[in-house]
Amino acid sequence: MKIFYAVQATGNGHIARAKELIPYIQRYGQVDVFLSGNNSNLKVDLPVKYQSNGVSLFYGNRGGLDYFKMAKELSLFNIIKEARSLPVDQYDLVINDFESITSLACKIKQVPSIGFGHQASFKSSLTPRPNKKDWMGEFILNNYASATKYIxxxxxxxxxxxxxxxxxxxVLLASPKNQGHISVYLSHYSDEVVASYLNQLPNQLFHLFSKKExxxxxxxxxxxxxxxNALFTESMINAAGVITGAGFETPAEALYLNKKLLCVPIKGQYEQLCNAAALKNFGVPILANLNANFSKQVEAWLNGANQTQLHLSFNTGTIVEKLMETAASMHVHQEEFNQYELDHLSLKFR
Structure with missing residues (x-):
């Protein structure tokens, strides 16, 4: 089976997730990755066959998006041209982790696809949202990378x-310890801005992960x-706490490790505000921004109760099985992708 896997490279979470998933997906066939975006800081160790600058998010220095740079990098002509040339019709299965060019290519060529990942969860009205919904944010989550079915x-x-x-x-194999430091990853602020606040707590050691260093x-x-990736994970495993944005992968791993978590959502990014609403249910404090009260907020957080620990109801292998069962239900190239083959592989790799 030939599998096309579109990975959004805006930020680091999609790439980190793909690294974990691909060995499982490769059990079902050959995987070719389409990497789209140019705003990731992680080393890409994936079977990349196609690549594009795509549509990327860029951040300023003080917690928000850099709309000028985003507009400067955007070319609708190139996006349409790339979508027309992307060979999604030559694959038995298209998996799309929130990537817009692949979504458009599938529409143009009438190829079914599976929207897979965190953003796909927002297709449900039951997924937490902030008290004040953002109609533009909802529109983007629902239409930026639409697909035939979703996981x-x-x-x-x-x-x-x-x-x-x-x-x-x-993380799964880790034995967490508390060595006293706090792991900090706030990519939407400059190092200088973050450091000016961390320096207000001179007796607390921080591990600050930097795009410049x-x-x-x-x-x-x-x-x-x-x-x-490995360096940050090791720091988090041994940390007293984690301060980061309200993304998905890092907060999930911090909660799984039962680490204290403090989140500062990216201003203007609706998905992070939705995540913040979900994290509040775990008892995670949410800061709207870094401000003059930061040192007091951090001290209160460190002295406060632990949040609710995250427990996994499904492991990675089971999730990939669900993904393939969904693909089978779409009757994608049925001659190569039948239920017998799925059942056989499912039993083989359990």
């Missing part, structure tokens, strides 16, 4: 097609570290 991932199973987060093997070095109470 969603979220902190809890809010609907029947929503499953557990994909947790990295490094190439080596590990310490200045005052901050250990600056380059963005590296």
């Amino acid at each position: 969603g991932l979220h902190f809890e199973q809010y609907d029947e097609f929503i499953y557990s987060p994909i947790i990295k093997e490094q 190439k080596t590990v070095n310490q200045r005052a109470n901050i250990l600056y570290m380059p963005i590296d």
